[in-house]
Amino acid sequence: MPAARPAPLAVTAVLSACLTLATATAWAQASKLPVTPEQRRVADQVAAAGVPLSELAPSAPDTYTVKPGDTLWDISKLFLKSPWRWPELWGMNREQIRNPHLIYPGQMLVLVKVDGRARLEFGQRVGAGAANDTVKLSPQMRISALDANPIPTIPLALIQPFLTDTVVFDTDELAKAPRIVAAQEGHVVLGQGDLAYARGDFGGATDFRIFRNSRPLIDPATREILGYEAPYVGTADLIRPAEDRPRADGNTDVIPATLKIRLTKQEVGIGDRLAPAPQRNLDRYVPHAPDKALAGQIVALYGDALNAGQNQIVALNRGKRDGVERGHVFALWRDGPVVRDTTAEKAEAIKLPDERHGILFVFEVYERVSYALIISVQQPVKAGDRFTQP
Template sequence: MSRFARLPLVPTSTWFVAVSLGLGAAASAWATNYPITPGQRSTAQQVAQNGVPLSELSPNAPDSYTVKRGDTLWDISKLFLKSPWRWPELWGMNMEDIRNPHLIYPGQILYLDKSGDRARLRTAKPIGDDKLSPRVRAEPLPDDAIASVPMHLIGPFLNDAVVLDSNTLATAPRVVATQEGRVIVSKGENAYVRGDLSAARNWQLFREPKPLVDPTSGEVLGFEARFVGAAEFTRAGETRTLPDGTNEIVPSTITITSLREEAAVGDRLSPTPARDVEAFAPHAPGAAMSGRIIAVYGDGLNAGQNQIVSLNKGARDGIERGHVLALWRAGTSRVDNTEGKREVIRLPDERHGMLFVFRVFEKVSYALILNVKDPVGAGDLFTQP
């Protein structure tokens, strides 16, 4: 089972910032009804008082910015901050006008308010600034909210990337035959399954799980079930007794509704879980942290920007959903012969990218590569940013 931490989301001035998962009206309804916890309110009050030091602003931070459709909070924060994951510290707020702390919309104008040595981002015009004319939407559209990070990249993996504590899929229902004896099954076609399908109508298909091995300790941290696609249960199987007294097994029928790759005999089934809409936002770990990349998700040996990797740290190690982590390139060995003798030296590790953790299991987590200079592979190091 995965374990998620509900993280405080920090508001803006008239409307407030957080996460909409791009799920249309359903996401909007979730955000509208999401409660403000005492911890969130306390964090918001501190942010309202403090802001962010001017030294943390990007050298080219604009005085104002109009939110556009397709923006993310991460994109906007990169315009204003050297460290985008520190965006909660940037947003100003109005405690008298808390109506919905989780949404920000296209068309809103954000103003950079600098007071003394601190800065805040507001949706209201800074006091005394007659050059700016705010155009804040009075009645935002219900399905317009922007996401905190690029949800189109990680959305498909919120439920599909699964790590099991043991190889429990070994006893799960399995595809035993395909329509007309085909080797593979395509969308809209039927496949035939043995096993108990009474638990659900909608199912996910997985390829044989592979162990995730810690590159440092060698410990098996879990079993990654590779997502194949989704199917709908359409007809129950049965066992018939023939006239001669023997039994004839008729498997159940499923219809393939979507595929990430072609389904085949031997694939295992698991009930489709409820859609993941747990709130999260980018933030740095509260303490020092380090670990290694286990593998690139899928078949690749190396990964680049916008690809998914598994990490050898999970909830037991303090990893939280929303953590931003730094990627490091290991220093290479060189020979120093500048003083007439040959000495082997090791160059220091170099930071060369960033990760965003979006799914956390007990011993393993998954992260999106936000940016990177060189290819990323198993064994590469990550730390707090």
């Protein structure tokens, strides 16, 4: 087969310019994503020597091609025993994997083992696609990959609805928030497209979320109120402000504000409260262990369930003031039961050891409370269960 002719100079220049621009844009965006100094420190240490083979997952593959739908958590779990130790995975080859947020579907990761240590490199398969084809290790930038999004840390679909559906207030401020006082044409409940009438201080906002009356989140240990969780009902747009309309007899009619219901998760009712809709930033949540000892308890399960399982959400009694960050990973513990030892001369009650049985991933943090996704679990989770650093 004749050798392929080189691209004309003009085409080469255009491709080079596009590649440079796209790469620069991707790097600029990724530079804003959270990578803590501690994570960089760990990655730098590992970059110098690689990871001990004892830290690799037992079935770590020699090569792996990143697929659409993969997450950083998935890939970390594939190569390492502890998925939250992603800085070590990233640090296996800092020369090529300079930013863990820029790993794309289609890229091949190659596990290289030398002198009892391991590291990752990017590679590309050379040959017809057979299992024994040669793998060529080389820095590479795939032009096609620039059109794809970098893989996320965890499946955002699991937490994205929650980021809209719930909010925690440090005080019971919803008690003073604008409230719906009447419904269109005497309706008792309202749905999408209906008009609602509300009174209160709107503070100049026009885009609102609608909540039921909030419930306190109470620390299982101290009984302190950590915040107020407000059940989400829907959204509404302010289409006409309130006004005080003078009457001929010298009195004034108080005309409530008019809102149009935009979306509903539940039926909107009289007495529901309004809060301005915040700007949401769906950062790439990067798993990492706390850099100091942290422990606490589960305050509540999100929703009405008595027990929670994998991929469900729980509220924790630790928040910003305690040093909790988005991306923190915690170990879940189940209290050891009290049993009777009948093997002694006189039977006595003994408490069995606590058992670790799951992993939590923190994705939303308030001042005194945070929310976590149950990544894995062996037994049902309930309010009062404790957690520690992994």
